[in-house]
Amino acid sequence: xxxxxxxxxxxxxxxxxxxxxxxxxxxxxxxxxxxxxxxxxxxxxxxxxxxxxxxxxxxxxxxxxxxxxxxxxxxxxxxxxxxxxxxxxxxxxxxxxxxxxxxxxxxxxxxxxxxxxxxxxxxxxxxxxxxxxxxxxxxxxxxxxxxxxxxxxxxxxxxxxxxxxxxxxxxxxxxxxxxxxxxxxxxxxxxxxxxxxxxxxxxxxxxxxxxxxxxxxxxxxxxxxxxxxxxxxxxxxxxxxxxxxxxxxxxxxxxxxxxxxxxxxxxxxxxxxxxxxxxxxxxxxxxxxxxxxxxxxxxxxxxxxxxxxxxxxxxxxxxxxxxxxxxxxxxxxxxxxxxxxxxxxxxxxxxxxxxxxxxxxxxxxxxxxxxxxxxxxxxxxxxxxxxxxxxxxxxxxxxxxxxxxxxxxxxxxxxxxxxxxxxxxxxxxxxxxxxxxxxxxxxxxxxxxxxxxxxxxxxxxxxxxxxxxxxxxxxxxxxxxxxxxxxxxxxxxxxxxxxxxxxxxxxxxxxxxxxxxxxxxxxxxxxxxxxxxxxxxxxxxxxxxxxxxxxxxxxxxxxxxxxxxxxxxxxxxxxxxxxxxxxxxxxx
Numbered sequence: 001x002x003x004x005x006x007x008x009x010x011x012x013x014x015x016x017x018x019x020x021x022x023x024x025x026x027x028x029x030x031x032x033x034x035x036x037x038x039x040x041x042x043x044x045x046x047x048x049x050x051x052x053x054x055x056x057x058x059x060x061x062x063x064x065x066x067x068x069x070x071x072x073x074x075x076x077x078x079x080x081x082x083x084x085x086x087x088x089x090x091x092x093x094x095x096x097x098x099x100x101x102x103x104x105x106x107x108x109x110x111x112x113x114x115x116x117x118x119x120x121x122x123x124x125x126x127x128x129x130x131x132x133x134x135x136x137x138x139x140x141x142x143x144x145x146x147x148x149x150x151x152x153x154x155x156x157x158x159x160x161x162x163x164x165x166x167x168x169x170x171x172x173x174x175x176x177x178x179x180x181x182x183x184x185x186x187x188x189x190x191x192x193x194x195x196x197x198x199x200x201x202x203x204x205x206x207x208x209x210x211x212x213x214x215x216x217x218x219x220x221x222x223x224x225x226x227x228x229x230x231x232x233x234x235x236x237x238x239x240x241x242x243x244x245x246x247x248x249x250x251x252x253x254x255x256x257x258x259x260x261x262x263x264x265x266x267x268x269x270x271x272x273x274x275x276x277x278x279x280x281x282x283x284x285x286x287x288x289x290x291x292x293x294x295x296x297x298x299x300x301x302x303x304x305x306x307x308x309x310x311x312x313x314x315x316x317x318x319x320x321x322x323x324x325x326x327x328x329x330x331x332x333x334x335x336x337x338x339x340x341x342x343x344x345x346x347x348x349x350x351x352x353x354x355x356x357x358x359x360x361x362x363x364x365x366x367x368x369x370x371x372x373x374x375x376x377x378x379x380x381x382x383x384x385x386x387x388x389x390x391x392x393x394x395x396x397x398x399x400x401x402x403x404x405x406x407x408x409x410x411x412x413x414x415x416x417x418x419x420x421x422x423x424x425x426x427x428x429x430x431x432x433x434x435x436x437x438x439x440x441x442x443x444x445x446x447x448x449x450x451x452x453x454x455x456x457x458x459x460x461x462x463x464x465x466x467x468x469x470x471x472x473x474x475x476x477x478x479x480x481x482x483x484x485x486x487x488x489x490x491x492x493x494x495x496x497x498x499x500x501x502x503x504x505x506x507x508x509x510x511x512x513x514x515x516x517x518x519x520x521x522x523x524x525x526x527x528x529x530x531x532x533x534x535x536x537x538x539x540x541x542x543x544x545x546x547x548x549x550x551x552x553x554x555x556x557x558x559x560x561x562x563x564x565x566x567x568x569x570x571x572x573x574x575x576x577x578x579x580x581x582x583x584x585x586x587x588x
Contacts, residue, residue, distance in 0.1 A: 211478075214517050214550040216587040223264045224271075229257040231558065233583015240284035242564065243320035244575045249283030253581065266300040290316035304347040308356065312339045318364075321566060321575065323501055323531070324494050326367040326375060333377045334365035343388075352392040352400065358408070360384040379417040380494065384410040386427060392435065400435040404447070419496045422457040427490075431467050444472035446486075453490055453500070460499040463490060463532045468504060479513035491529075499533035517550040536569040548585060556585040 219226045232254040240249035258273040273293040280286045294312040301307055318325060318332040325332060343356030361384075364377035386408025392400045408427035416422055433447025451467035470486035486506045493500040507525040514520055527540035542564035550556040562579040 212513075212516065214553050214556075217553070219588055221260070223262040224260040224269075225262070226258065226260045228588050229259075230586045231255045231257075231583055233558070233581055234281070235278070235579055235581045237577060237579040239575055239577035240280070240286045241288075241320040242566075242575060242577050243325075244572050246320065246575075247284045249286055250281045251278050251286060252281055253278050253583070268298045270296045288317055292316075306345040308341070308343040308345060308354075310339075310341045313337070321573075323491060323498075323529070324380075326369075326377075328370055329367040329375070330370040331368040333367040336363045336365075337361070338363075350394040352390075352394065352402070354388075354390040354392075356388045356390070358384070358386045358388065379412070379414045380492070381413040382410050382424075382492075383413075384408055384427070398436060398438050400437075401432070402435060402445075402447075403430075403432045404449075405430045417494065419494070421460065421496070423455060423460070423492065425453045425455040425463075428452050428454075429467050431469070433469075436472070440475055442472070442474050444470070444484075446470040446472060451488065451490070455499060459497065461533055463500050463502060465502045465530065466504075481511045483507075483509045483511075485509075493533070497533055498531070501529050501531045503527060503529045517556075519548045519550075521546040521548075538566060538568040538570075538573065540564070540566045554587060556587075558583055558585045 216227050216229070219228070232252075235251045235253045236248070237251065238248045240246045240251070254277045256273075256275045258271070260269075260271040262269040271293070272295075273291075275291045276289070278286055278288045292312070292314040295310065297307075297309045299307040299309070314335075314337045316335065318335050320332055338361040339359065341356055341358045343354055345352065345354040347353075362380070362382055364380045366374040366376050368374050386406055388404055388406040390402055390404040392402035394400045406427070406429045409424075410427065411424050412422075415424070429449060429451035431447045431449025431451075433445055435445040437443050447467075447469050449467040451465065453463040455462065465488075467488050468486050469488060470484055472484045474482045474484075476482065484507075486504070489503045489505070491501045491503055505525070505527045507523060509521065509523040511519065511521050521544070523542075523544040525540075525542045525544075527538075529538040529540070531537060542562070544560060544562045546558065546560040548556050548558040558581075560579075560581040562577070562581070564577045566573065566575050568574060
């Protein structure tokens with residue numbers, strides 16, 4: 001661009017020369033430089049802001065209509081049509097925005113490719129042109145989209161939940177520093193952990209009442225539950241040793257009983273022990289000690305096999321009323337009895353098979369005579385070995401009939417006793433019975449059969465008779481127990497020509513709880529002894545009544561009345577005994 005200078009400048013010739021060159025260049029150029037003119041005058045210096053505004057305000061390429069795309073478009077007056085540009089037609093629909101109706105101008109028609117959202121945000125600021133102001137006015141009056149509002153609300157809700165969770169995690173995070181906490185007194189509502197709430201006093205709890213609040217609780221020793229009982233008191237008796245020639249006496253009597261039960265891994269062990277001490281305080285001189293212990297074990301071997309084992313021991317003076325009692329002795333001989341058994345039982349369906357081996361050993365001490373000296377009883381020491389076979393069939397879980405046979409041999413340590421008799425014998429027996437199992441209501445077994453004892457010495461007649469045994473417990477109502485026991489015992493003899501005797505013993509007992517802490521007991525017994533080798537028999541009957549009052553679970557007061565009579569066909573054997581016992585009973 002040339003600059004005009006004032007006409008009065010002294011350098012006119014150089015100006016004339018420059019004007020001539022400019023005119024020549026104008027004639028040579030094919031077209032005038034019209035871009036530098038606005039109207040008929042030069043536009044002068046172009047600002048950068050004006051150039052950017054002009055570019056941004058140009059219509060977009062898709063909104064322009066060429067001569068080919070719009071045949072009806074006419075060039076403006078004084079404007080040359082030039083060479084028409086071809087229209088871009090995409091091969092697939094949707095590649096470019098749909099063309100708007102020519103009669104409905106849109107905002108996109110007046111925008112260029114540079115008018116995206118970022119450009120508008122960066123450059124627009126406040127609307128400057130009339131088109132921008134019109135677009136802003138339409139955007140402000142545009143109605144809100146409800147779906148967009150709902151999506152925005154859900155997004156905002158999720159963001160709030162995430163911020164809340166992050167805040168809680170940060171609050172619960174373990175800190176490495178010391179955090180001051182509020183004192184307990186400053187807390188209005190103290191928080192407690194579940195299960196640490198205050199409970200009622202023990203006295204106010206609704207405890208289930210015990211079935212028997214005075215029953216012993218026992219002691220736990222390993223796998224055993226031990227129930228000890230100690231009874232001690234004073235006994236007055238009209239017959240100190242229950243014999244025909246004994247007198248009255250006042251005795252101190254103490255009895256210790258021990259019961260222990262263990263049930264472990266399907267195996268059961270039971271131990272029963274008894275110790276009794278009787279000493280005279282006045283009257284007939286008596287000093288007796290008796291003790292007995294018995295253990296039974298049942299072991300499950302699997303596959304319906306069981307092992308049954310028993311072991312027993314008993315020691316005490318021989319009874320003064322026994323047929324073998326030493327006449328005129330100051331003290332009867334001490335008798336020790338050892339016994340044991342081992343058996344195996346197999347269940348085959350409802351059929352039960354059992355085989356048992358028994359061993360019994362009797363050892364007698366010397367008898368002290370009232371005239372001085374002693375009499376040896378070693379000729380009575382003997383050992384019995386026997387085997388029993390038992391077969392039962394379970395009709396129902398409550399009833400199992402059975403049949404049992406037994407064979408044994410008793411051998412004396414001395415082939416002949418002090419009177420020259422060979423008293424070893426062979427034992428055979430058979431019995432049949434029924435086993436009952438109705439739980440605590442009714443249980444036990446009863447049987448009857450025949451037993452025979454064939455002595456080795458031909459001068460002695462065999463001993464044979466009925467074989468009766470029973471052990472039944474019946475509880476008609478709670479707190480009441482009725483027991484029935486029966487036993488058959490073969491007794492040896494020491495007199496010349498005497499083979500021995502059979503003793504049948506029966507006892508029925510009733511125990512009833514009058515109150516929770518008051519128990520009454522009544523028992524009635526009858527014995528019958530039949531002699532072999534000599535004609536005679538004994539009849540014995542006894543009755544007993546007792547009462548126990550428990551002051552608490554561990555201490556009670558007890559008392560008993562006892563009466564016994566023996567009548568015999570032999571002279572100097574009859575006697576009557578009456579006894580009264582009062583004492584204390586301790587249990588755990």
